[in-house]
Amino acid sequence: MKTYRVAILGCRGRGSAAARAYHAHPRTEIVGLCDLLEERSNTLGDELKVSARFSDLDEMIKQTSPDIVAIPTATELHYDLCMRVLEHGVNIEVEKPMCVDLDQADDVIAKAEEKGVQVAVHHQGRVGASMQAIAHAYNAGKIGNLRYIYGSGKGYYGGYGLMNIGTHMLNNMLHFGKRCKSVVAHLTTGGKPITPEDVAPSPSGMGTIAGEYITATMQYEGNVTGTLLQHRFNKMDTNAYTMELFGTEGRLFWKLGGAHFLPTPHYLPDGNNDKWESLELIYPEHYDSKSSASEMDYWFVEDYVNALDEGRPHVCSGYEGRHVIEMMMGIFESAAYGKRVNLPQADRTHPLLRWREESGLPPPADMPRGYGEWLTQESKRIG
Ligand SMILES: NC(=O)c1ccc[n+]([C@@H]2O[C@H](COP(=O)([O-])OP(=O)(O)OC[C@H]3O[C@@H](n4cnc5c(N)ncnc54)[C@H](O)[C@@H]3O)[C@@H](O)[C@H]2O)c1
Numbered sequence: 001m002k003t004y005r006v007a008i009l010g011c012r013g014r015g016s017a018a019a020r021a022y023h024a025h026p027r028t029e030i031v032g033l034c035d036l037l038e039e040r041s042n043t044l045g046d047e048l049k050v051s052a053r054f055s056d057l058d059e060m061i062k063q064t065s066p067d068i069v070a071i072p073t074a075t076e077l078h079y080d081l082c083m084r085v086l087e088h089g090v091n092i093e094v095e096k097p098m099c100v101d102l103d104q105a106d107d108v109i110a111k112a113e114e115k116g117v118q119v120a121v122h123h124q125g126r127v128g129a130s131m132q133a134i135a136h137a138y139n140a141g142k143i144g145n146l147r148y149i150y151g152s153g154k155g156y157y158g159g160y161g162l163m164n165i166g167t168h169m170l171n172n173m174l175h176f177g178k179r180c181k182s183v184v185a186h187l188t189t190g191g192k193p194i195t196p197e198d199v200a201p202s203p204s205g206m207g208t209i210a211g212e213y214i215t216a217t218m219q220y221e222g223n224v225t226g227t228l229l230q231h232r233f234n235k236m237d238t239n240a241y242t243m244e245l246f247g248t249e250g251r252l253f254w255k256l257g258g259a260h261f262l263p264t265p266h267y268l269p270d271g272n273n274d275k276w277e278s279l280e281l282i283y284p285e286h287y288d289s290k291s292s293a294s295e296m297d298y299w300f301v302e303d304y305v306n307a308l309d310e311g312r313p314h315v316c317s318g319y320e321g322r323h324v325i326e327m328m329m330g331i332f333e334s335a336a337y338g339k340r341v342n343l344p345q346a347d348r349t350h351p352l353l354r355w356r357e358e359s360g361l362p363p364p365a366d367m368p369r370g371y372g373e374w375l376t377q378e379s380k381r382i383g
Helices: 015-025 038-048 057-064 075-086 100-115 129-139 156-177 295-310 318-337 351-358 371-383
Strands: 004-009 027-035 068-071 091-094 119-121 146-152 181-189 213-220 225-231 242-246 253-254 259-262
Touching: 004 015, 004 038, 004 129, 004 295, 015 027, 015 038, 015 295, 027 038, 027 057, 027 295, 038 242, 057 075, 068 075, 075 091, 075 100, 091 295, 100 119, 100 318, 119 225, 119 295, 129 156, 129 253, 129 259, 129 295, 156 181, 156 213, 156 225, 156 242, 156 318, 181 351, 213 318, 318 351
Parallel strands: 004 027, 004 068, 068 091, 091 119, 146 225
Antiparallel strands: 146 242, 181 213, 213 225, 242 253, 253 259
């Protein structure tokens, strides 16, 4: 069995998490670490005992010949770094969101296809232990036919929440909805439908956004619809970050680290009896819960190993990542233009920038990059 050689490009928070998972997995070996800041590759290298450390990514790839390069960097760098790494003809995984618009995502996919390599997007929730449990129950027919999927963020400002957290949730929902045919969305800022003046650069370099509150409806294949809520809360609440599948015979409830089954489609709590059953979470048999690797990142690596063995895309492939961006751009476009948006959309430019331009406005002015400062400035503007 082949051991896949992995190089990590970016050694801070997410790079360290990815590296721990690749380090722990028996079928992957970290052959190089790269960061512009030497102390970051040194800290991670010392932790994982990887001596090949670089500050130049091209040099790292030339010297270490990796099978996979992980690109866990700030979102505004994803496009350039993906294109640069793909030029070397290696498989990549990139943090979420894959890119900030569809033009970029199309280029990345086209470059990977030209080079004959895979793209995976680090939407690890879709392959983690609780999603495995949900998928197992779903595939066993426990809820009958799927009718509706509900998903929510955890309270960030809506447009930013969509790019940051909605990307995960839309990808989770796709696991069951398969393909999204169209999107209809309602976005409000300060209690009113968004206007071109509400379009702004995203915090954390996640492109262009709008909407304090987002309520979006997706039409999937067949008779399945879904709703995604990305509502700004006064206080963030990870308990809101949940997904629920409604079937003809029951319901399945996903949350980080938990999976539950309701053996009836409609249930009014009567105060005496909780019909929700906890499902046993599913881990790869060689996962050591005492290792420093998170189970979701480990599952993500496990699927990449299996995908490369089998010559198939990762479950969280670039194709899925791009489809998620189609949904996110469709959500912005639907609210801006007040219409249903059919996917995949022919116009791949950012719909909010198009909307502003057509309204005779210049591109939105710069905003602080940090979320706290960004929110303070936006809250002042909304009043
Ligand atoms: N999947 C998840 O659960 C999850 C959670 C949080 C954040 N994210 C995503 O992770 C990304 C941010 O990750 P982070 O917080 O670790 O990023 P970061 O910006 O803090 O760290 C990135 C590192 O990459 C290095 N780097 C940047 N360009 C480089 C280059 N050309 N060559 C070498 N090194 C380079 C930087 O010096 C830095 O150390 C975002 O896309 C975010 O959306 C994902």
